[in-house]
Amino acid sequence: MTETLAGWRRRLGGEHLPYVDSRIYTDATIFEEELAKIWRRTWLLVSHESELPEPLDFRTTTIAREPVVIVRGEDGKVRAFLNVCPHRGALLLRQPAGNLRNANPSGSPKRITCMFHAWQFDAAGQCTSITRRSAGYQERLDCSQVSLKELPCEVAYGGFVWVHLEASAPPLRASMGNAFDALLPHLETEPLEVFHHHKAIVTTNYKFWHDTNSEFYHDYMHHFNRVTSMKQPGYFDRRYAPFSNGHVTISSMQVKYTAYEQDDVVLADSRDLSFPGLETNGWKLLDLFPGITLNLRGSALRIDTMTPLAPDKVLIEFRGLGLKKDTPDARARRVRDHNTIWGPFGRNLPEDLLGVVNQGLGVRPGSESLHILHGRFEDNSIHDEIGLRCYYREWSRRMNRLASAPDEAPPDAITAEPQSSSLGNGVH
Amino acid sequence: MTETLAGWRRRLGGEHLPYVDSRIYTDATIFEEELAKIWRRTWLLVSHESELPEPLDFRTTTIAREPVVIVRGEDGKVRAFLNVCPHRGALLLRQPAGNLRNANPSGSPKRITCMFHAWQFDAAGQCTSITRRSAGYQERLDCSQVSLKELPCEVAYGGFVWVHLEASAPPLRASMGNAFDALLPHLETEPLEVFHHHKAIVTTNYKFWHDTNSEFYHDYMHHFNRVTSMKQPGYFDRRYAPFSNGHVTISSMQVKYTAYEQDDVVLADSRDLSFPGLETNGWKLLDLFPGITLNLRGSALRIDTMTPLAPDKVLIEFRGLGLKKDTPDARARRVRDHNTIWGPFGRNLPEDLLGVVNQGLGVRPGSESLHILHGRFEDNSIHDEIGLRCYYREWSRRMNRLASAPDEAPPDAITAEPQSSSLGNGVH
Amino acid sequence: MTETLAGWRRRLGGEHLPYVDSRIYTDATIFEEELAKIWRRTWLLVSHESELPEPLDFRTTTIAREPVVIVRGEDGKVRAFLNVCPHRGALLLRQPAGNLRNANPSGSPKRITCMFHAWQFDAAGQCTSITRRSAGYQERLDCSQVSLKELPCEVAYGGFVWVHLEASAPPLRASMGNAFDALLPHLETEPLEVFHHHKAIVTTNYKFWHDTNSEFYHDYMHHFNRVTSMKQPGYFDRRYAPFSNGHVTISSMQVKYTAYEQDDVVLADSRDLSFPGLETNGWKLLDLFPGITLNLRGSALRIDTMTPLAPDKVLIEFRGLGLKKDTPDARARRVRDHNTIWGPFGRNLPEDLLGVVNQGLGVRPGSESLHILHGRFEDNSIHDEIGLRCYYREWSRRMNRLASAPDEAPPDAITAEPQSSSLGNGVH
Amino acid sequence: MSSVPKRSELRAAVEDVLYASAVHLDSQKFESWLQLTAPEFRYRITSYSHDLRKDMTWLDHDRAGLTALLAILPKHHVNGAQWLRQTVLYTLDDDGPDAVRAVSSLAVFQTVLDVGDAHVDGGSSRLFAAGHYQDRLRLEGGRFLLSDRNVRLDTRQLGIGSHLIP
Amino acid sequence: MSSVPKRSELRAAVEDVLYASAVHLDSQKFESWLQLTAPEFRYRITSYSHDLRKDMTWLDHDRAGLTALLAILPKHHVNGAQWLRQTVLYTLDDDGPDAVRAVSSLAVFQTVLDVGDAHVDGGSSRLFAAGHYQDRLRLEGGRFLLSDRNVRLDTRQLGIGSHLIP
Amino acid sequence: MSSVPKRSELRAAVEDVLYASAVHLDSQKFESWLQLTAPEFRYRITSYSHDLRKDMTWLDHDRAGLTALLAILPKHHVNGAQWLRQTVLYTLDDDGPDAVRAVSSLAVFQTVLDVGDAHVDGGSSRLFAAGHYQDRLRLEGGRFLLSDRNVRLDTRQLGIGSHLIP
Ligand code: FES
Ligand code: FES
Ligand code: FES
Ligand SMILES: [Fe+3]
Ligand SMILES: [Fe+3]
């Protein structure tokens, strides 16, 4: 008890016990820097093509405080634009989703019309009308100068819509490397369809959520997982495979339902419904830097995406996907399986979120630095914290700050562009 | 698409296409400076004499975070005071309006009594009682030393109450110049009376609201205005007349109701009710720097006033006025005409407010600079953005920052005290 | 009226009229400094032993943004710990109070179990289980290294639980000096018991609340106190006794109920119920720096404690205590007496809180400095502001800022460690 | 009120109209809502301004005006929100042989849809306004019709206001 | 409860008292409100403290005490607000031959008036408290009177509290 | 609905079930609540997602599944809160000879308990969700039983969500 509080907070961790400094989760300056250096410079999964099935369908989102709209053109191509009017800066589309066929009250069908002074843009971002243009601008301004700002946008890896805020974006595939290798066969054999979406504004740092999605050590928190999953043969055979760029993946494990059956018949999952190429009750997972998770488990694919709002506030969106060709009965079973664990009233999700809310309360803006341990080495099994170490290695590189000492720059080994497609055990 | 996002945001605008930098709407430092250099040093319209008809009536308000109370003395004179107790700083009067005849629970009639330790002040701001004064202060403090802080206050231009926070205020008439010339005959022939008041806390920068009040180009947003008003003969003959000090005015246009009649009989305005000296269905408008609008249209005078709360938050107050001598029937028609367009459930107001909320979303604190175009030149007609250019010229002068490049000081042409009473076309 | 606003705000006060600068109540930098220099370095009353009557009972709280838990061990000893998990920083116990016998869903009885990964700690703070320790940490980490951070904690002065955030804490008794001398006989003869607790988040600076608790001059605000108490013989005989370290006390006065009886029979207090050694209807009060008040009045002891949240936001907790041995009837009467004045629907408390909310509105973050007068000299009677002057002398010493000019360091007379146990009249 | 003798039957009959009214408005079925109103129906939104110390009228329409107002709604820009009008019939008094006065508590909740930053805030709910319905209902053909409604709002701070009526 | 046989009539009779009670309190007509109460009326505000793990009583008065409390209200400083007590009669059980127990859900909304910064915030509405009325009503002279009320609050975070009773 | 002829009696009978349901859920007496349900009872929580433009089902259970779900609640980590379901029976329509469809407005308030920072925020109340109960009730042995309930939420922004059902 003779130790100072600040001393206690920093006493653990070292060369053999990797850790990060809690200020990376709480400091306002670091948060702004993350938006600038990471979120504005990364390919982000923002939607799925099944959310925009028809020409002129659109979806809106925000990335690092920039309003963004995704539109499927009349040519079927999906494009992304800054959702801001070039005239006086008004937000253009306000609905979360819609179709441009329906004109807004002062607009035309098939157009994005700014509600303010009715400038119009087509689904390809070209300005088609500046109201009273020649009377007001003479030869000083015409439509050709005021297209919407188009943003790099790709549909890939199973129909997901990816956006990058900067024209200088590297190719999406280069950013992903081999990260999707294991999942891809199951995502691209049959067209997918989103059947679930909900969201939560949570008072915690966004990285705490990704941390949770990067280890199964917290299965101790979930009653079912603790008393059933963890006792299954093969549970600890699952291995994280870390990639460069901060991504990690887990290859398949077959979920054993016998254990569940003993425990609770009525809440168990559908046994015989899966994804193409995935063994029945198979399970694969992919965590992408800086905050996307794909979780394919038996009959449902869950996707988590995040929008950081403040050092201690994040919007998390949850999607569930099945196959487009699902029969009504199959779809109903996927929905049920998904919700049983991952719905807002599901078995695991409220607990996972509660866990990170508790981290946000233990580690608050304004509190002193605490060493957060990321030091489990368990042969890359799912209770190893390799996923977190892999993430913060990339974070250090992108931020040019050492995660364990954010006032210092990282050593050369980290700042060098990653060369190999995977990283060995013990990354820190 | 090869352009950077920041580049796109700043690519428009130039010598021939006036613009402002969006940081003037979002930057916290600039906002604090505006409070200090503009709002604390300007005559502001805060009430109307009809809101304080009786001796000892009072109204409270806030200006640049200073609590203010307006009181009509027993001598009939309207005075303004800082609404803060000289003892330990408590707010004195908490009601929005009232009469001092009714003592507060520990006070005396006709007095402003601090609820905390019951120091009392009369309606002229003189301290009339310090509880247990001689026992507690001996000869060290007496009532003569603790009068309320009186603030410059005038009733003028149709009975409006104007307040300035600093004793060094220039004469009100000098600040207004000729701005009121066109409106005054209609405001001062007959005593006016406020019949409507409502308010809205809106998440946008206050200047966006004044911008909207300074152009009719956004009539494209309003269904009625777009399909009827804009098609009336004479609509585009209306002209802005810019003044020094950032004020602008529009002289009368006669509102043509034939167009409305075709569209919708029941929602049309009263035809034969107007203001003294105003032609039937006449319309005049006056925008005062830094955020007051008088809008006289047919049977009703609307007044907008603002209290900036944060870079992205403003309180807007809306008043409607008729004549004090109105018959009940005439008053009912004014109220109805006013509400049809300008009430909280009216035809135009929610849309106007939605427009500026959308600007606040397109242009957020923390987002990068965007060039906001103020470049419509249309012979000073109501679709010209001359009103905005006039405003930001004065803003640049007062702030000693160029609105289009707020880190730079404006050129001498702008910083010079304005000499002429009106400004020509093309101000920027 | 020729004075500037800033000038008026600072014109009062001087050598003979003590005052403080209002920025000490509003400035964000000063607030952070207060947390660091005062709240993190002071013994604070956080609970009472009767709130943890059983072994393994616990109570949670926060001090200067640090989560804290108080636990009664199986050995009966009350200990305090940082309520933060040494693994990845999650908050440990989330309930305001409870007993560790009841395991949390993934924990064991008698243990504090982190909900996240189920690390367990016993009631003495020792780690008893790291889940999958050897598999994940090998020889690099074991339970002995990850005890909870224990904090200095004492049960004293009538069974109250005191906590200090730093191991270097001085002895509690040294911090209190003689402050408790008058109250102690009534607190330690019989075991006490808390029967009331409620709390309020109030938008004001926390020191305004302590100011109010440090003078009775504001009795002018309370109808009953004004028309009855203040007219009682002996009311003004009550004297503040200031101590070093910013504490002040008032010795007993006998409350006279005859006056009350004339006024209102049914709301009067119980006449014949008191505290051990306290004369019937006696009244003693103790204000402890930086924000604790013990108020023993007739049949009930009230305790106020505070948790500053922001310069203009504070959590205040209110407790009421009687004797553990109370008969049901006696307890009911204490509860009733307490609530009549001090409950959330009581006679005085809402007014006291309204007073400080009004101070928070008169003196706002961002407003200019105002001189807040603390200049009543009334022979240390309860209308003297000696209590406030005593407090701000200690505040100046701890902060190394003069309360009347916070940009300046205080003179040596103040910065010297206080020597004497009491301070004379006229402290400022 | 002679024709509906039992208190309970009277309450039930008025509740049926009152709550159907809330349901139709919540689902923006204005045609159905108007069918609950009598030809002489007058609709007002009023509030007492503590700023002016005067009564304020914020909307005042007869049935024809209201019909026109509701018809024009689709032409307006609005920020979509699902409204929930939660109302409880509080008092019921005779007003002549075949009419009653009904006063009902009213809380209007909004679940925001395209709130602008729908990506973040869409789907969250908030209290929009509190007040009362002050209604007059008249018996016609065995059922009650709304003959007069004053939406008496306590709330005067309504944000951007609304084209939709409470 | 033999004297009011039909369930619907019973509900209607109790609702009349319950909702009149809310109306009188909302409009601060305390005299009228007290006339809804029986001579033996007892009024309490209670809540369970999760901090102490004990029941809290925050107000407890008989009719005389309550009358005195209400009479003294004008002597107090308060921040004016219009209250709206929205309550719904939830359960109704016999309590002897001529009395019933009634439990009603309760949400109290406040529209702030002189909130201090009235210029900015006056007129905005918020949820103040949630809980239940736990009432006993007794038949006397053919009508129900409140014989006991426990305002059972869920809400323990009441800001500055209030002299006014929920 | 032939067997309960009078409108007022019908309302009273359904209200008794509806409000008892709210009371039992608020007090987490799941056994008692289940006794208000028929053997064929089906319980769903649904909402329309304006993000996907599709209906969402967030929970869907038959009586056995619901019973199991409620039984497993103590095994879960939750942040304790006292819920108040405030609901008003809005519409009532026959659904065959011995059943009715009932739609009720619903506002769910939460008074937070161990919200994490319970020391600061515990005991404060907030609006959690708004929507409707869409119920089917069936007469059996002279009383109504819930045969189907769709909790139709307007609110989609539910924070961390909940193991407890609205
Ligand atoms: S801001 Fe978009 S058209 Fe004017
Ligand atoms: S603060 Fe006003 S009298 Fe003390
Ligand atoms: S954070 Fe506590 S066990 Fe992991
Ligand atoms: Fe999990
Ligand atoms: Fe407009």
Ligand SMILES: [Fe+3]
């Ligand atoms: Fe007091």
